[in-house]
Amino acid sequence: MSTAVAPTTSPPRRASQAELARKAQRRDRIKAWGWRLAGYLFFLSLWEFSSGRLMDETLLPGPTAVFATFGELWQSGKVPGAFATTLTRIGIGFLLAFVVGVLVGMLMQNRWLSGFFKDAVTIGVTTPGLIWALITAIIFGNREAGPLLAIVLTTFAVITVNVSEGIKSLPKDLIDMAKSFGVGVLKRNRHIVIPHLAPFIFTGVRFGFSIAWKVTVLTEVFSSSSGIGFEMRTATQLFRLPEFLTWILAFYILALFLEKVVLEAIERRFFGWRTTLKA
Amino acid sequence: MTSTSPISPTRAPSLTRALKSPLSGRLTFPLVCLGVWLLTIQAVTTIWPFAVDVLPTPWQVAGFMWDEITGNTLAPQNMYETFWISLQRLGAGMAIAMVVGGVIGLAMGLSKSVNAFFNDWIVAILAMPNLAWALFCSLAFGFGDTGPIVAVVLTGVPFVVINVREGVRNAPTDLYDMARAFGVPRERAIRHVLIPSLMPFLFAAGRYAFALGWKGLVVAEVFGGQDGAGWTIKFWYDAHRAYGVIGYALLFVIFALFFEKFLFDRLSRRFFRWRPSANATAEDPAPTDQQRTPQHG
Structure with missing residues (x-):
């Protein structure tokens, strides 16, 4: 929201620092979401894999x-x-x-x-x-x-x-x-x-x-x-x-x-x- | 004189004060319960005379409990054997849950990525009813020891994970950094700084895992056990002996209270004697949302 204001009010160096911080934050968030998705994938496929292979399919039906x-x-x-x-x-x-x-x-x-x-x-x-x-x-x-x-x-x-x-x-x-x-x-x-x-x-x-x-x-x-x-x-x-x-x-x-x-x-x-x- | 003036005036007010004190209220509660119980029986038997069997009298229940306590029972095992079997299962399940949950919790506290990886699944397992685990374990693992133990592990793990993660996040990083800066080897710093700071959280984890694992175990034994406390209460239920069910339920309450109040309080006092100020945290460290939710079903 402050992107429009930043160049005029603050010196360019600080703006770029804020930009960097925001970028890092975004990267963190993307990374967290990536891991989260990886978690979902991992557990769901583990569940799917173990039904029929590790345990009988009638005992552990997959997703x-x-x-x-x-x-x-x-x-x-x-x-x-x-x-x-x-x-x-x-x-x-x-x-x-x-x-x-x-x-x-x-x-x-x-x-x-x-x-x-x-x-x-x-x-x-x-x-x-x-x-x-x-x-x-x-x-x-x-x-x-x-x-x-x-x-x-x-x-x-x-x-x-x-x-x-x-x-x-x-x-x-x-x-x-x-x-x-x-x-x-x-x-x-x-x-x-x-x-x-x-x-x-x-x-x-x-x-x-x-x-x-x-x-x-x-x-x-x-x-x-x-x-x-x-x-x-x-x-x-x-x-x-x-x-x-x-x-x-x-x-x-x-x-x-x-x-x-x-x-x-x-x-x-x-x-x-x-x-x-x-x- | 001025300090004692509220008590001194006469004898009568002190009597009314005693009557008004919370203690007298506490003592009245069982009496009222007994009265309500007897009145209900009276009412029910006058409305439906055939319902005598269904509502047991307090004396029946007391007699049943006395028989159980003296070891004279109709069930296959007496109460001490039964609770001992359940306790062994609970202990085994809790040990596994502590190890697994400790490792996952440690990793989740140390790394954001691992946290994101596991978080939703921990929450999901936490919110799952015991009944689901119990029925699933009884079908998947059959009757015996495995099912109930797995159920205890599954109910216990999320609580251990959450507590350990909280503990790692609250670890005194400055102390650790200082130790490292002064050239203390990493193992010693972990041993003397990190682990002591984790202890209260681990202890709380054990306590919660115990209380909730117990509930999970009982449900699992009802559906997938061949012996143990849950199985025995189901035994009385199947025999349609209401006094047996209620008497056993009271034994459950006594058992849980004994562990909660005596064992864990003692243990925590003993464990944390070396830290005078942290007693409060040892009793109840940072109750998060999930922890304050007692899990029943």
Whole structure:
């Protein structure tokens, strides 16, 4: 952008130096991209090569086989339905987990309640999702409530941790001032606490989502008759590895897209007005 | 006198303070859980009388856990053997993950090109659900030891790589340069400058690899094991003994807490006794985005 201005404002020698620096930077970037592409090529061809040569082709289908299977599955028309089922489950479960997580995090402002929920959060963070999946599967069987409860139990703690982290860094002086000026509890929360917590909540949402979709698929494997997890289980029980890999990879790519692209875009948009505080 | 004035007034406020303290809240939590549990059973059994089997009572679970702890179990192995088998697998997987991840992480920290080469794939492996590795390993490697160990390696490696890379990037280059300028041979400079500065990061890597590798191992054992902790919880699940599943789940929690709180905290204190100020970094060095994400599924 400064190329047009540089020759007139600065002496030619410095301009050429800046030019050189920019050139070096560009060369670096091109080199990095080259290596990156080389990495993709290397791993994909390693995968392709080892299927059929290092390992049996039925045990490790290569990327081309997976791609072909995806085409077949798409033609059969099972893909959108399974995706929609799983995404709906994630949506509802995650919404519940979000509400619970934020509520618990807010309640933890109180000292007694923070002691009360402390162990709940520790258990929520450390317990593998598998355990919740099994417990809810055995208690609820095939009912919809099972997966939802499992999602809530695994995800809420991450959101709570982030919210309470935000609460620890609350602007105490602002709240004290509001208190001494007689601002009510609701108004105080609405105008001081929530705006301060928003970035922390967003971080919690991103982390929470990355857990929630994994747990959802896991519970579907045990106790569901529709969705990605169910399709994966069917494929593994029939020993169809290409199909199994296709299901998991397709959903994985979708989830990554939602996590890294959509959520981050929303976050950037949401916090466009504040320049410094970005969680 | 002035310093003690908040406590002194009378006995009654100190009692209410004790009641209001976080500790009392902490103690109340299990009681409330127990109450909710009993109430749920009460409610469920009045609505659906046939559901008695599905929701175990706390006493059933406690009895089951007591039987497990005393080694009197219906499962093929008692709890100590089971956890020992899993621990061996976890140890083997972690050792491989540390070596592989250490080498890759070192290379990625030292060279930008290598970093570009591996970065996206590390992130991709990191975001992959454990379930995918578990199912894949169980199909590809069959039942036995290999599948679970490979699953541990695959879940552990990205965390080790990220931590080691971070450590190399944070290495005190000025100290290293000074050592070299004063004619310290390269090996000695690496041994006395680089490696000590890497230690906290390696330690954190081990800790994360342990916690997440454990979760990955359990899932892998459920699908592709013939014994071990994951297999045993699946055993109770298949036997449709809800109290067995819940009791074993509680054993899992106790096991994880034991390792986290006692072993690793002790070890880290012992490891980093020589650096008085760096204790904080040893506990939690530079949590990056990925690290703060606990991986479940």
